[in-house]
Structure formats: C-alpha cells, structure tokens
C-alpha cells in the first residue's frame with residue numbers, strides 16, 4: 001500500500017457498490033425460514049453471518065480478534081498506529097422475520113470503507129476497525145445493546161441471567177453455546193475509548209419523504225420501558241354485574257392509554273421530545289370470553305425521548321394517571337412490573353463534523369437528525385467514545401420483511417466516510 005496523496009482521491013465507487021451487493025446477498029442467505037430474515041442474538045445463524053464478513057476482512061489483510069462475548073474487531077492498520085482508531089460497524093442479528101438491512105447495512109458499509117482503501121492501494125491514516133457487535137436486537141434478550149455493552153465492560157450482573165424470548169436460556173448460556181466465555185465477559189478489559197461510526201437505515205420516513213440519500217445522526221433517543229405490565233380487576237358475569245360493582249380491567253387500561261395519549265400531546269405542545277407507545281395490549285387469554293367482565297389484561301409501554309428529564313417527567317405523569325384511575329375505579333390495580341431504561345445519547349459533534357466534511361468533498365450536504373431507535377452507537381457514546389451515526393434513507397419501515405433500501409444510497413454514504421478519512425490525513 002502507498003502513502004496517501006495530499007489531496008483527496010475520489011472513492012472507488014464501483015468497488016464500493018460491488019462489495020455492498022455481493023456481501024449483502026451472502027449475509028442474507030443466512031437466515032431461518034422466511035418470511036423476511038431471522039438471525040436470533042447469539043444463535044448459530046448470527047455466528048455464520050459473522051464468519052462471512054470475518055473472511056472478507058481477513059482477505060483484506062485485517063488483524064482479526066474476537067472478545068470474550070464474541071464481538072468481532074478486524075483492524076486495518078493505519079500509517080500512524082498511535083493515532084486514535086476509527087471503529088466502524090453495527091450488528092448482524094435481526095428481529096424475528098426482520099428485514100434485509102437493519103444491522104447488515106452498517107456492517108457491510110464498514111466493510112466497504114475498508115475495501116475502498118484496499119482497492120485504492122491506500123493505507124488509512126489511523127487504524128480502521130471493522131466492528132461487528134452481538135445481540136443488538138433486544139427482542140431476544142430484554143437487555144439493551146447486550147453485545148456492545150459486553151464489549152465495553154458495561155453489562156450489569158443481572159443481564160447475564162436475562163432469558164432469550166424463544167428458548168428461555170440465559171444470555172450467559174447462549175454466549176457459552178456459541179463458544180464464548182460469559183465468566184470472562186464479567187471482567188472484560190474494554191478497548192481504549194476511541195471513535196465509533198455506525199451506518200444504519202433510518203427506520204423512519206424522514207429522508208425518503210425529503211428525497212435525501214443519507215444524514216448525520218447526532219443524538220439517539222433513550223427509553224423507559226415496561227415490558228410486562230398488568231392491570232388487575234374483578235372477573236364478573238357480563239349480564240349479571242351491575243355497572244357500579246364492576247372493576248373492568250380492559251376499561252381501566254383503555255382509560256390509561258387515552259390519558260397517556262393526552263399526556264404525550266401536552267409534552268409535545270410544551271416543546272419536549274417524546275413518544276408514547278402501548279406496543280402490546282393483551283386481553284385475549286383463554287380466561288377472557290364474550291360473557292365475562294375482564295378481570296385482567298397485560299400490556300407493555302415504551303416511552304422514548306432524547307432527554308432523561310423528559311422520560312422522568314413522563315414516567316411521573318404515568319404514575320399519577322395510574323393512581324388516579326385506581327382511585328376512580330375501586331378494585332382495579334395496575335402492576336407495571338420491571339423497567340428497562342436505555343439512556344438517551346448525545347453523539348459527538350466532532351464526529352458529526354468529520355462526516356459532514358467528507359460529504360462536502362463529494363458535493364453533499366446531509367442534514368443532521370435525531371435517531372428514534374436505539375443503536376450500538378449509543379452504547380459506545382455512553383461509554384465515553386466519540387460516536388456518530390450515518391442514516392441511510394429507507395422505506396416500508398423496519399423490523400419487517402418489506403424493509404427497503406437503495407444500495408446506491410449506502411454506497412454514497414460510504415464514499416463520504418472514505419473522503420472524511422482521507423481529509424483527516426491531508427489535514
């Protein structure tokens with residue numbers, strides 16, 4: 001490999017496009033039966049997808065290591081090995097019946113950046129570290145960013161006992177089943193905090209509606225979630241129980257849902273960032289029936305905001321509404337259950353400028369925006385890394401088989417990051 005030219009080269013666009021197409025197809029060939037794509041966290045399928053990208057990184061001459069939790073780090077050595085490395089990556093697990101791009105686009109975008117340097121015969125100025133995390137999709141384990149937080153030494157002791165939603169086996173057991181060492185993860189030495197960049201599909205309509213290929217993400221919403229909440233009332237006969245005697249769990253839950261919808265509206269009016277979603281409302285157990293006043297219902301509640309204070313205030317409003325409804329409806333009792341709270345993340349302004357400068361070098365002016373979903377970049381940011389995301393336009397939402405993305409948009413964003421790295425060398 002040669003030293004860098006003093007002025008920026010053009011990205012090798014054909015190589016970038018060809019890498020994205022080729023590796024996306026190979027990774028997505030690894031899946032449980034459809035529809036869509038399914039690679040559970042810490043499954044053999046996730047490991048096989050890692051192996052595809054690992055082999056590509058080895059072919060580029062990268063130095064590959066896995067940590068005790070099975071996260072993959074493939075380093076393309078830079079000219080200055082002492083300079084702060086740039087980690088680029090995402091995850092390869094998916095939700096059940098997920099799409100072709102959530103996670104994959106980020107890993108393959110990272111591989112395309114490294115491939116671009118290799119094919120141009122250029123040594124990057126600093127180490128580039130292709131990073132593939134484990135277990136990002138928290139539908140499998142009720143733990144936010146399990147893999148990246150394991151890498152960063154930030155899992156809580158109880159996280160290791162979290163059961164996978166399909167098998168019931170714990171996170172520690174699944175780590176061990178894939179050949180990793182949960183005991184070593186408990187005392188892992190994390191990499192020195194550096195820079196982390198994650199390409200990811202937007203999972204929302206903003207860029208598609210605006211006709212923009214990619215954007216720089218400078219903050220990530222956090223959440224406050226009740227995954228298994230319940231409301232208890234009193235079972236009764238629908239014909240026999242007079243109105244005054246009823247403690248109807250479904251009516252009480254409906255009241256809570258509508259009152260939290262009003263709380264959300266008020267928070268937005270006051271200029272706060274907030275989303276309120278009752279993602280599951282289950283009053284269809286075998287106990288429920290046409291002729292019964294419901295005595296029980298299960299639900300989950302997902303509050304999200306870019307500010308911890310706002311999450312606290314929304315939670316306080318929730319508890320007030322619960323108390324008010326319980327008082328107004330004797331016999332009704334809510335049990336919200338355990339909370340999980342992925343923290344909001346302010347990403348790095350310096351890294352946002354880094355990407356913006358690379359984009360400008362190819363004539364692009366990407367907007368800066370908020371991420372509504374949580375991502376590994378938030379875990380790195382929370383651990384003190386300079387972290388940034390690059391969102392790629394997509395359509396048909398996300399976490400579904402219909403998830404859409406134009407590979408050319410990802411290639412354009414890869415070009416911007418390639419140029420950003422070159423500019424750092426020149427500057």
Ligand SMILES: [Zn+2]
Nearest residue numbers: 102103136200
């Ligand atoms: Zn993702």
